[in-house]
Amino acid sequence: MPGGPPLRLPAHRASSATLAGAYPFLVTPSCTTGVLVGTDALTEEPFCFDPWDLYAAGVLTNPNVLLAGVIGQGKSALAKTLALRSIAAGRHVYVPGDPKGEWGPVARAVGGVVVRLGPDSPTRLNPLDVSTTEPTVAHTRRLRLLAALAATALRRDLSAAEHTVLDTALSLATTSSTTATVTVPGVVDALDGPRPEPDGQDLAHGLRRVVRGDLAGMFDGPSTHRLDADAPMLVLDLSALGADDEALELAMVCAAGWLDAALTTASADGGSARRWVIYDEAWRLLRSVPLIRRLQSQWKLSRAYGIANLMVLHRLSDLDAVGAAGSEARALAEGLLADCSTRIVYRQEADQLTATASALGLTRPERDVLAGLPRGVGLWKMPGRSHLVRHHLHADELAIVDTDAAMRGTPHRPQEVA
Ligand SMILES: Nc1ncnc2c1ncn2[C@@H]1O[C@H](COP(=O)(O)OP(=O)(O)OP(=O)(O)O)[C@@H](O)[C@H]1O
Ligand SMILES: [Mg+2]
Structure with missing residues (x-):
């Protein structure tokens, strides 16, 4: 001062x-x-x-x-x-994987949807669903999902040869599918085909886990559920998978694939709500x-x-x-x-x-x-x-x-x- x-x-x-x-x-x-x-x-x-x-x-x-x-x-x-x-x-809120099954009450409290996936549930989600009708883009997205799924199951990156074999098998599964829906079993069948490629053997083993293993019945067919763009909340309850981290990871890869497609379709359909x-x-x-x-x-x-x-x-x-x-x-x-x-x-x-x-x-x-x-x-x-x-x-x-x-x-x- x-x-x-x-x-x-x-x-x-x-x-x-x-x-x-x-x-x-x-x-x-x-x-x-x-x-x-x-x-x-x-x-x-x-x-x-x-x-x-x-x-x-x-x-x-x-x-x-x-x-x-x-x-x-x-x-x-x-x-x-x-x-x-x-x-x-x-x-809006999406919970793409709820391993403890504790989000169901939250979804039900707000009039949301709980999709329960498990060996005893009739619900199936097709991870190969895509939101586009453009064949090349659809093929790329499916291929990326399949590669992630196989790499998760095999716990290693895929080789260049395996990528090529997977690409060919997916093309085969797409052309031989009688409906527009391509599924993981279709790709496994193509890998197993009349003259299976040696480089496709591990891939087929890995992907078969989704078809016949502990995840059978969850991601191996056309989706039984369509995402309602207006539902305020969607929860994928995976608690039936128990404490098996590997099954949870595979289920999350599949669920993420389905959710990606469902979300982009919902956005395209005018579902403009911001989402958690x-x-x-x-x-x-x-x-x-x-x-x-x-x-x-x-x-x-x-x-x-x-x-x-x-x-x-x-x-x-x-x-x-x-x-x-x-x-x-x-x-x-x-x-x-x-x-x-x-x-x-x-x-x-x-x-x-x-x-x-x-x-x-x-x-x-x-x-x-x-x-x-x-x-x-x-x-x-x-x-x-x-x-x-x-x-x-x-x-x-x-x-x-x-x-x-x-x-x-x-x-x-x-x-x-x-
Ligand atoms: N702010 C809070 N005031 C009063 N109770 C609370 C508050 N937060 C949590 N609780 C209570 O504490 C318990 C445990 O909370 P919560 O399940 O959210 O823990 P968490 O951190 O998710 O635990 P975990 O790591 O095991 O999943 C709940 O039963 C919940 O009701
Ligand atoms: Mg918690």
Whole structure:
């Protein structure tokens, strides 16, 4: 102050995370747009989120979201309420694989559709469905799907010779099909043909898993189900597959193929709603390189189709499990993380803090807060802003998202809203 005595107090320094608590008016407003999630744990202001609006406002560079946290912290509860509340705001939600069978009550609560796939279910989805009538494009898409399916089943990349054999077999299956529908059994028959190619033997073995193995009856015929573009929610319930990760990966490759075609057809039919595509338990899928490759190409298209992907993991190192540092697989997994502009981190184990902080560029206070987060509280990290958010559940929502019934010894009877 001119003329006044010099101020001898040392300057007070603190991180913006700490100062945000003392000076809430300096904090980025936490409810500018979107559906209500809960409250900002530092300012007690309401916190809202909508990836499309934030993307349009230039806050997010893409609409995709990563959600990580140790078990039982409320990740699925958050994903489910985001789904429920977004549907109320006119969005649609797809869950392309529900390995625990916990999303059915959510879909039924909003008048959505649950497609149950399993050995005892009459439902079939044809992964070779395509949305185009242009033969060359259809052929390329089917070939890509078949190659991913065979590579997943064989747990290795296909050789150049195998690609050629697969290409020929697909052409044969397409021309010899009496209907316009090409199916995986048709391609296996073509591979087995009167003069089978030696390079096609492994391929036939791999693809046969879908026809005769534990996935028989699910993806080996014309689709019995058409995607209703107006349904607010679609869940593919894969819980009948149990704990077999390999079967789940194969089923997800097939389901992703069907969903791709169904989504593009729905968009072409005028279904213009913006859609969440939610991969709960995504850590179980991240061991399959072909699947990650498919996920990534799907994510690249997300903006073109108005899709926001939400991927649920336990920890960031789930992404490392896919391959050694520097490998193609690892680069693909890191690409998925880079394509998530919003990262929500729930409680992490102490041994994960350093890796999480460096992968997400967390500040020291942000890092330190992660180990002690209670259930339902998460750090929301977006470019240039972060919020500590307490997720609030309404009693009616709690009845739908509850996954603790077995722990309490009470039967799981979700309240179903008509
Ligand atoms: N914000 C919250 N307020 C109150 N209860 C909550 C909240 N979030 C979650 N719960 C309850 O905690 C239980 C576990 O939550 P949830 O199933 O979402 O955990 P999760 O992180 O998905 O666990 P997992 O890793 O095992 O899938 C649920 O029964 C849910 O009702
Ligand atoms: Mg969960």
